Amino acid sequence: DAKTTQPPSMDCAEGRAANLPCNHSTISGNEYVYWYRQIHSQGPQYIIHGLKNNETNEMASLIITEDRKSSTLILPHATLRDTAVYYCIVRVSNAGNMLTFGGGTRLMVKP
């Protein structure tokens, strides 16, 4: 699986959009971008995933650049409950479903 690079920490004001970047410059054509988050003392939670098109669900939006070398997870209206570690993971969809987690970005949403 391709390696990802994320900033170790970010702050965001409550009610504002949180934009979390991820660099995956060595991504292959058959690798998807996945985002999970882990709230303190809980297990990771799936957020969203995509291949090349932008994706949106009830939790977030995923913007993937045209060259697919980077992506941004957008939480449109961050709340205090969105404070968590956010993991960007790149993997082949049928690679046994194994997830390889990096260090993630610790997002702190402040009132």
Add this chain to the structure above:
Amino acid sequence: EAGVAQSPRYKIIEKRQSVAFWCNPISGHATLYWYQQILGQGPKLLIQFQNNGVVDDSQLPKDRFSAERLKGVDSTLKIQPAKLEDSAVYLCASSLERVSYEQYFGPGTRLTVT
């Protein structure tokens, strides 16, 4: 829908003792995973089961760790004997199939080895 259940939530043992963790996946989920998460790091896969068979255990320290999934439902992870560096959160996850895009994680068991 009930989530992934794990027990105990916390465990403190002395080094060289043994310990076991239990996981009950979401009903109907064929694939089950055990991850180890050391403080400040992301989770690392230890072992993956498909029904009651092992798919991947390449990162499981087999000299001290063992896992089983009898009858393809519940699973237990055992450490014997424990070392100080085994202090971590042990997470269990399940997915409907191996190619499912979403894994569902339990709350984890926090192990402290003294």
